[in-house]
Amino acid sequence: MVVIRWGILGLGNIAHKFASDLLKVSGCILYGVASSREHVAEKFSEKFNVKKFYDNYHKLISDKEIDIIYIASLNQDHFKYSIQALSNKKAVLCEKPLAINQNQVQNLIKCSKENKSFLMEALWTRFNPTFEQLLDWLKNDMIGPINYINASFSFNGLSSSIDSRLFDPSKAGGSLLDIGIYPLFLAYLVLGRPKDIKSNAIKTTRGVDKQMAILLSYDNAHAILYSSFSHDEEMIARICGEKGQIYIDSRWHESPSLTLVRGEKRLKRNFNFKGKGYSYEIEEANQCLRKGHIQSHLWTQKNSLELVALMDEIREQNKIFYPMENE
Ligand SMILES: NC(=O)c1ccc[n+]([C@@H]2O[C@H](COP(=O)([O-])OP(=O)(O)OC[C@H]3O[C@@H](n4cnc5c(N)ncnc54)[C@H](OP(=O)(O)O)[C@@H]3O)[C@@H](O)[C@H]2O)c1
CATH class of the missing domain: 3.40.50.720 (NAD(P)-binding Rossmann-like Domain)
Incomplete structure (x- = not known):
């Protein structure tokens, strides 16, 4: 090798x-x-x-x-x-x-x-075994047509300095680019590009988002997504379809476990991550x-481009701009 x-x-x-x-x-x-x-x-x-x-x-x-x-x-x-x-x-x-x-x-x-x-x-x-399992269940149509995704990523970063990478516009700060990218990635991975995006930011005095709420609309599905530096929360991701649901355990973006629910039946998979993931x-x-x-081919350059395009549109909707974008 x-x-x-x-x-x-x-x-x-x-x-x-x-x-x-x-x-x-x-x-x-x-x-x-x-x-x-x-x-x-x-x-x-x-x-x-x-x-x-x-x-x-x-x-x-x-x-x-x-x-x-x-x-x-x-x-x-x-x-x-x-x-x-x-x-x-x-x-x-x-x-x-x-x-x-x-x-x-x-x-x-x-x-x-x-x-x-x-x-x-x-x-x-994208590369961890939990997500491989998620995609495998979806490929095998275990929950039927998907009509709802709910995911968020939050932590309490309010004690960080206003110059920290979280809050400083010159460091491309804000919750969307730092952590909101994860729920957006989940919805994009599972449902693809939405036909409509609505979003609303609560901004700091320096103009970056400390909270961001996002609604993605598809022909037959909604994704309700959220990111925040204002508080802690449990962070479970929910992917729901006509025949069942998949729950990725807390904190879902790094979770080694997930559960498939179909009626009364529950199937939990737990992976032993090598290291942190x-x-x-x-x-x-x-x-x-x-x-x-x-x-x-698991996470292509086109995937990165389409994901950043969603973030561009959300920032545009909320008038969040970074100084180096004009350079
Ligand atoms: N994948 C994940 O789980 C994960 C988790 C956290 C963060 N991230 C990402 O990783 C990146 C780094 O995050 P981090 O938490 O590691 O950040 P960090 O510890 O605050 O800083 C990382 C490095 O950036 C440089 N740096 C710090 N302040 C700077 C400044 N004012 N101007 C220019 N460079 C500066 C320093 O490099 P030197 O060593 O050269 O001084 C520092 O070691 C971010 O893009 C973040 O989105 C990913």
Whole structure:
């Protein structure tokens, strides 16, 4: 098996979780990491036994030994560093959202094609066994035609500073791009693109959404979706059809269990996740690289483009704009 050599760019909160899961995946190694803060890069490399650490991103992107770079910087920088890596013939797994708007995602896809470099959005939920099970039940028509989806993602982030990545417009903050992307992804994955979107945001004084309510309408179905930084909640996802329902347990986007209900009958499946759940997207990227693919068929570049298009429309409806979109 060809060993895939990974690099990580930006060494914050999610990079730590990702690295810990990467070490559990066979057939790949964490070869290099880069932070703008040298001491952070050094400490990270010691903790995860990384061969090389760098104090700037460019050195990581230029390292000829590295096959694929996981972009774990903030939303406003996903596009910039993904383009640099792809142009340097590196494969890219970029944190969600892949970029902040359609225009940026289109350019990333173009760059991936021109350079024949793999590009995938790190929508890790898509790849875990719970979602494979969900899709399998749907494929086998276990709940009949779907007419209702209800999903949300909330946590109480009110104590975060107004300059935090959650609330700062210059960091492409707001609940939609940070966590609302998950319920939107679920509805899109199961029902596809809606024929109509209605949404309503409660915004901060700096103009990003701290709460977002979304109604997607389809010919024969509704999806009621919600995201918020204002409170905690249980987070169960409900997918309902004419013959039954599927409930993904709390917190559904990272849940190892789900239940199929048909009349009086209940079938619960529980999966033992390898690590926190990031290993499945890593395995998928490894497989794609070994096969020479430039995208995953499980979560395609077109899927990322269509998902960001929904977020663009929702932001437009609520007049949420980011300063770097005009640059
Ligand atoms: N998949 C998931 O489960 C999940 C969970 C949380 C977040 N995320 C996504 O992952 C990304 C990073 O989130 P995080 O929670 O890891 O963020 P974070 O810890 O706050 O920051 C990540 C990195 O961004 C860089 N950074 C921090 N402040 C910056 C600033 N003001 N200007 C420019 N760069 C700055 C730093 O890189 P250096 O190390 O170079 O200093 C930092 O290590 C976000 O896009 C988020 O949407 C995904």
